Amino acid sequence: MIALRTVVTDGDLEAWIAVRRIVLPDEPAATMVQMRALEAPERLLLLAERDGELAGSGLATRSDTGGGFVAPRVLPGHRRSGVGTALLAPLLEHVRAHGFDAAVAHADDDAALAFAQRHGFVEVDREVEQVRAVSPDEPAPAPYEAVEFVSVEERAELLELSFRVAEQGYADLALASGSMRVSLEEWLRDEATLPGGSIAALDGGQVVGYAGLLSWNDDDTRAEHGLTTVDRAWRRRGLATALKRRQLAWAAANGIRELATWTQTGNEGMRSVNEQLGYATRTISHRMRRELP
Numbered sequence: 097m098i099a100l101r102t103v104v105t106d107g108d109l110e111a112w113i114a115v116r117r118i119v120l121p122d123e124p125a126a127t128m129v130q131m132r133a134l135e136a137p138e139r140l141l142l143l144a145e146r147d148g149e150l151a152g153s154g155l156a157t158r159s160d161t162g163g164g165f166v167a168p169r170v171l172p173g174h175r176r177s178g179v180g181t182a183l184l185a186p187l188l189e190h191v192r193a194h195g196f197d198a199a200v201a202h203a204d205d206d207a208a209l210a211f212a213q214r215h216g217f218v219e220v221d222r223e224v225e226q227v228r229a230v231s232p233d234e235p236a237p238a239p240y241e242a243v244e245f246v247s248v249e250e251r252a253e254l255l256e257l258s259f260r261v262a263e264q265g266y267a268d269l270a271l272a273s274g275s276m277r278v279s280l281e282e283w284l285r286d287e288a289t290l291p292g293g294s295i296a297a298l299d300g301g302q303v304v305g306y307a308g309l310l311s312w313n314d315d316d317t318r319a320e321h322g323l324t325t326v327d328r329a330w331r332r333r334g335l336a337t338a339l340k341r342r343q344l345a346w347a348a349a350n351g352i353r354e355l356a357t358w359t360q361t362g363n364e365g366m367r368s369v370n371e372q373l374g375y376a377t378r379t380i381s382h383r384m385r386r387e388l389p
Contacts, residue, residue, distance in 0.1 A: 098151070098177075098179055098182045100142050100183065101144075101145075103141035103143060103153075108143060111143055118171055119170070120169075121210065139157040144174075144179050144182060149174070151173075151177075154183040154187050155167040158354075161200070162198075163191075163200055167202070168180045168200060181288065202271050202381045202383060215386070221361050222367050223383060225356060226376060226377055228370075228376070229354055242306070244297070245338075248292075257303050261304065262325055265324075269362055287310075290311050294306075294309050295346075305330060307340055308324070312324050318356070319352050319357075324360075336366065
């Protein structure tokens with residue numbers, strides 16, 4: 097017997113986060129406070145139980161690239177028992193009821209890809225996770241003339257000032273699945289959660305480049321890159337590489353031993369920068385889409 101319920105209590109939310117940690121061990125899990133801050137009418141969290149045992153979770157919300165986003169997640173011991181299908185139906189209905197005409201989802205392995213295809217999803221994009229081990233003695237970054245590098249920890253206002261170049265980066269990122277849509281409110285809430293490792297490049301006091309770093313929440317030895325972007329007039333000068341080398345040095349000095357970053361189809365330039373800095377591919381995630389009539 098499969099039973100679904102909406103996440104309401106803190107205990108429900110703890111169980112939902114626990115499922116995410118098991119199903120996605122190489123991705124950071126949001127804290128309770130962060131999850132509560134994300135609550136919105138278009139956002140639905142579900143828990144699934146099978147024969148009285150926690151079996152999975154579900155998420156429906158707005159996608160950053162338009163449409164709705166759905167994520168049915170099933171614990172390993174309960175897969176191939178109908179739990180994923182039971183979760184998917186109300187998630188799709190929820191995004192449809194909130195006016196979205198399509199739903200997107202991620203499939204990170206062959207089984208998830210086959211599940212998505214059986215339920216009418218087709219691949220529209222791929223996202224690549226790259227990771228790099230951080231040595232305690234990472235080399236000091238080479239000087240970069242005429243640019244001042246300042247962390248958000250040193251000057252908190254730099255995060256908002258960096259939004260101008262962030263908007264350029266999002267606008268120029270021609271993803272197969274659509275353009276990224278990130279509001280200033282979301283930018284200020286979600287970026288630079290490791291302010292010491294989030295660095296702006298300044299020319300005469302103006303932000304011409306930015307590289308964000310995000311906390312892993314439940315593992316202080318790991319961190320995730322946020323957005324790395326450079327003003328259009330400053331591109332192809334090695335500024336993105338200079339920013340990331342400074343992040344590597346900061347990570348080494350602050351006990352971080354692994355950095356992870358995600359890039360999408362259409363952002364091969366940043367993937368190449370990462371490869372030159374020693375990052376290697378760990379995960380290829382298929383971005384799937386289903387129309388909602």
